Amino acid sequence: MNCMIAQSGGPTVAINASLAGVLKANEATKSYDKIYGALNGIVGVLHHNFLELTSLIEEEDNFIDRLIHTPAMYLGSCRFKIPSGDEGQEIYRQVFKVFEEYQIGAFFYIGGNDSMDTVDKLSKYGASINSSVRIVGIPKTIDNDLVTIDHTPGFGSAAKYVATSVREVAWDAYIYAVPSVTIIEIMGRDAGWLTAAAALARTEDSPAPDRIYLPEVAFDLDAVTEDVRNILKEKNTVVLAISEGIRDKNGEYISTTDGGSDIFGHNHLSGAGKTLEHLLKEALGVKVRSIEINVLQRCASHLASRTDLEESVRLGETAHALALAGKTAVMASVKRVSGTGFDGTRPAHECVEDASSPYQVAYTSVPVSLVANQVKSVPREWINAEGNDVTDAMVNYLRPLIAGEPHLSYTDGLADYLSTKHLYHVKA
């Protein structure tokens, strides 16, 4: 009996650690003879495009440990949503035909919301044909927006990247004795978790970021301008952390499409940071710069959170154990058993009873149908009354997730990642 695994959605620093967890568990138990890695998600399943991971473990030195520390997605990704209706049914039929052909006993899918929807639908189809293939989801997303789970794999590392960057940019901003505003734009179109992590950059002496704006609260440009003007009366350096997804009270994004076009005839879209930069510069007449924390927040393995990597491995191991125990239509999950937790299924203040105890987690499973197509937003009670900062409870929730540094091996000054040349898609 064999098993199959695939990855989907956007990368995180920890998604390969979950893949490694499945491999580790199988090395320990030898439950499945072969583990097929489908390339580019469900598309690879449909096209019989596989890596035989069990052989790679034997062929490559230290494969599993290097996989844990390799950025992005070792098996590649896809943005393929299985259609509904007959077309979808035909795809499910094909997928299960592949499972049969390769003697697959379990299929693991690592991904976010959409992938959990696929897990849910595949499970339902499997049940309808009385298939014995176990379908198990493994969560991941830097956005931390899945419900039923305390925090998602990949989020802790992204949060560590954000907090580190904000701290370093703040030190950079402090050097000039002139009034200035530095805007740091952070990923998260709908959920503000990653932007909230900017709060971790603060120290006893350094208040940066001075303000934090999440998409969960309407952004009031006039109030923010007035507020920044007032801060500048007190001190020279103002640092703002904003989500790319901030929007006004009508739900309009604080980003602009140019009315005109440039000399090449194109319309340029400016993001929230750039837009706010122009608006504040105009209103305040001081130096304003905006910095977009780019895709590195999802792929900077050199700055991974050790906690995140270890938990992601454990979630892979948990998924493997769930399949062996005969579970299907489930997602491996992690809950906080002490410390300040939040799984999005009950109000935040009901999760903080044990807030003073040290961070501790347990690995569980949840029905995947509870996860698919739900979003865990930042609870209003973890944002301050003015809507321009997060509370201590949020900081307590976030802090343990970024703890610990990765154990990387370096060659010539650069981290030595596993090659992903099987993804290069060289054309014939």
Add this chain to the structure above:
Amino acid sequence: MNCMIAQSGGPTVAINASLAGVLKANEATKSYDKIYGALNGIVGVLHHNFLELTSLIEEEDNFIDRLIHTPAMYLGSCRFKIPSGDEGQEIYRQVFKVFEEYQIGAFFYIGGNDSMDTVDKLSKYGASINSSVRIVGIPKTIDNDLVTIDHTPGFGSAAKYVATSVREVAWDAYIYAVPSVTIIEIMGRDAGWLTAAAALARTEDSPAPDRIYLPEVAFDLDAVTEDVRNILKEKNTVVLAISEGIRDKNGEYISTTDGGSDIFGHNHLSGAGKTLEHLLKEALGVKVRSIEINVLQRCASHLASRTDLEESVRLGETAHALALAGKTAVMASVKRVSGTGFDGTRPAHECVEDASSPYQVAYTSVPVSLVANQVKSVPREWINAEGNDVTDAMVNYLRPLIAGEPHLSYTDGLADYLSTKHLYHVKA
């Protein structure tokens, strides 16, 4: 007898290491009783705005080592250019009056081109009044564009940041099985050194960046478009590293000011990356994204080059020794005694005789007048004939500079930097 030190220009990850070098040398020799750190460059000298660094060494735990690993500029910066003529003479007079008042035997100024110009002018004024104050420059700039020195402190760490980022972004780009172009824009308005460092991201398997465009060669948009179109016939993922300073054969920057204005009435300036993104998207009809490697390339101490930090400390120590030896109007410098070097004063091929020997450097001094207002561009012979890549000699020159990882101490998952609260400029 005391000494004084200040920092100027833009930050680098290693500029505090040079400051630490001066302190270390003085701890070892006890040559100067007090070391005054002038805040915000020469402006701090004029305003008597000092930190007494000798006290801080005693008061703060592990001060020198933490200083080495602290980003940006511990003493702050200024963008103050001393005017010429009578106004300038009056400023020099004031500066030397401060030196006299504080019993200063040596003044150290850490900076780039402009700062070396200040060192030059201060030295000349000092000579004209028969001052005994030694004026010594300590180099720094991420741009690596100073002549008479093999490479500048701060450059190696920035190069390591660039190479790491390009590698991680490449892994991120490989995951989708669709044609795509990723443009990575790197700092360096006039000199292409930092963009060239993108070449270090390559591995045996990973060709990213596929092309490298420096400001030293005219950027031919039509040829580049055709070239990228051809690469896309072979494989899906194209990664381009471009300097922010690329310009066409007429010397015009490949960046745009919008002809129109946005809904708020502002003109937005798009950089080279964003501009090229739009142009290639239009011409090729594939997914194109651009990523700007932002100010973190100059302040990401978490990814400093150990080699860079150690050399920067040594340059601070060298400057201290030069002052003690009675030298003035000089800059502490580093030359490569084996390996592929280039100091900008002779053709590159004359520096590569000993290319196969391991990297080794020696610390020297150069007359600061040779450094001020000169620029070390990338030599044409280190760029390939087509003008879209760098040569092996360039890679050999760059590789040793990024070697080694910093010895950071972490608290709660974040690097524990020295507070720079003395720079916050809180208003009364």
